[in-house]
Amino acid sequence: MSSRYPRMRTGLLTWQLGRSLVALYLHFICAQKGIYDDSLRNFFRNVDTRGNDDGIDISRGKICSLKARAVLIDMEEGVVNEILQGPLKDIFDSKQLVTNVSGSGNNWAVGYKVFGSQYRDQIVEKLRQTAEHCDCLQCFFIIHSMGGGTGSGLGTFVLNLLEDEFPEVYRFVTSVFPSGEDDVITSPYNSVLAMKELNEHADCVLPIENESLFDIVSKINHMVTSGKPGTTVKPESLVTLNEGGIKKKLQEKPFDTMNNIVGNLLLNLTSSARFEGSLNMDLNEISMNLVPFPQLHYLVSSLTPLYTLADVNIPPRRLDQMFSDAFSKDHQLIQADPKHSLYLACALLVRGNVQISDLRRNIERLKSSLHFVSWNQEGWKTSLCSVPPVGHSHSLLALANNTCVKPTFIGLKNRFSRLYKKKAHLHHYLQVDGMEENCFIEAVSSLSSLIESYNELDVTKGFPVHDQLRLNIVI
Template sequence: MAQSVVVQVGQCGNQIGRCFWDLALREHAAVNKKGIYDDSLRNFFRNVDTRGNDDGIDISRGKICSLKARAVLIDMEEGVVNEILQGPLKDIFDSKQLVTNVSGSGNNWAVGYKVFGSQYRDQIVEKLRQTAEHCDCLQCFFIIHSMGGGTGSGLGTFVLNLLEDEFPEVYRFVTSVFPSGEDDVITSPYNSVLAMKELNEHADCVLPIENESLFDIVSKINHMVTSGKPGTTVKPESLVTLNEGGIKKKLQEKPFDTMNNIVGNLLLNLTRLDQMFSDAFSKDHQLIQADPKHSLYLACALLVRGNVQISDLRRNIERLKSSLHFVSWNQEGWKTSLCSVPPVGHSHSLLALANNTCVKPTFIGLKNRFSRLYKKKAHLHHYLQVDGMEENCFIEAVSSLSSLIESYNELDVTKGFPVHDQLRLNIVI
């Protein structure tokens, strides 16, 4: 059975990770009533006999054991990690899985990447190796981080590089939370563009998520809760909500917790079956501000859970194919997956993962915000005073981003989609 390791970096990464581990435990508890340590648990957890033996223990036989998450928690501000260690999930982590500091990265990619990367490199490698050694068949690393701050963007992409060096054969999947245009961190465009270059060069797969889209989804869920329409009411035990208190109160008072739960679930919608497939391709149900239906698909994977038949899946693909534009060399670029076990609180769910040129405006907006800052040389000295950081790092990073935009742009041109004039120009800074 292949196993995965989750690497949570920075405040945002660890907050999302906390929701992920809670989700994983609650889902398994809902299905595995006897508490058997089975393959589904083995994927993200190891079972430690407190008397010294590892793995393969049958919990139902009454042996002394403890589940430990296959995870490494990294943050240069220890507040969120301490909250996790003092909360309901404290028993699934221990000090061997933690790398923390107290000073933080000052919202500076260079501090996270250059300073803390160099300072904590050996310690991080040791934690990663220890976690990997507990896997029989390590399949992939999941990195969770944000792009706007210093630790998530800088140290997060430093860890990505480490993984490529130390585990070159293991896939690297990255969940990256992109800042909104109105982000509170004024240097977030710098951090994001510098991090984008590293993602572009070292990640096998990036799942981009925008805070603005998460806010929109939370608003939709809030509307569903209050409207009480048949087939759209969020159930109290739904994993998209929190653990305590009423749903309505949760959504109104703790929207960020609900947003993190959505990322933890990568849950796109809460509707009925055929509508669920339509929603997965609509702009209102994306985790970034994008409209995939009016852009070009390179590939698409549909992961369905619950009481859904293969005939339902095929029927909906055939129904939607004519309205979706695929590249000429991959017209049948579909991957599908069916799991009969639904998420807790729902009869079925659908996750659509796609490579689509609709991501281009997100990158263009990021490049424009970067250029406005860089043209004024605003806050640049905070980065350049870090050892090993040169102004050329900014030039290379924005050039990498421009090349990525142009790659998507060239695909759109071949299909006849509208192209913004600014995409044809080299960036001017």
């Protein structure tokens, strides 16, 4: 909507930082004037701690000390400690941390049943304190992984808590799905158990696959090493580290870059809340316009250009090509091909010097190649933010409610089936108090129901039903 709508402070919650929140700090880094303005207020508090241990919030004026509106939760304190000892340690409130030392042992039941019960009151109190610092709490972001025990278990426990404590506040979840070759043997169990909670308690879920992130990193690496004219990388960037002329950091440890891609997803998603624009979009409009059925709230995201990292400069693509790229399978953050699947709705969040006429022209150009449900042929939601990403003239985030997400869920169900058929590792879960085998049956039933819902939509458009849907779980 237009900028006459009041700007809202957004509540941001992460169960584990994983560096993806770090990208939001780029907004502060690029604020050359050092002034605490409305855009910074969305994700940061300006705290003056002089003479006051608790600090006093300053609503306007010069930046004193920024504190992120975030709660960091991880049952392996080493992950959080690594952040608190790094260059961004000062932006996180040390009182808004929840950590343990043992971890969840890659066990959803330990994260959800044990640590959820043990830390419930502490988490609720920290959530309440963070929310009270917001003038108008618009939504929560939960960033978590699905394969481990804490991310899947405690992460979805927190999601459940948010619905209980803040039932009117929208819950956006960024879920990182494990790859088929994940080194956590129990990740299919953890992911399917977590999926049931996401189905029931999330308003919008942005699924992301590690495989897709790694593919994007590989493309960035190819662009950097190909010697293409105009391609530059800043020294000591997240992408590469020059040592004797050899760029090697990306190949050895791509996780920082992979997390930064997720961070750029959030930067584009929240751009309308942070900057002015001719057609700004309220975050809650995404759920209102893109989720026609409560259960089908999984949105496939794509970024273009892929290389919107602040420390990589690559010659910009033509504007029209940018829109075409957004619907290509090579730009999706999950392994999916939206062009050959069915759209329920689609949102385009554009940043930079782009006109409404450019948006309309490209939508009309692409419509004929995209398959929309018959009852929502004009199911487009658009947003224009005038401020582009750092180092780029324009960018585009596309969010599609599309049945192409179904193969991700089918693959997850199949990996679950192979383990569950043999009852492999099941005893680790059943020895946790309150955990019963029926929990697995209910979880896979919930996932099967979700797959079937997408299948029914595909059938109406004549898309083939995946043969693997006929696989049954052996109880």
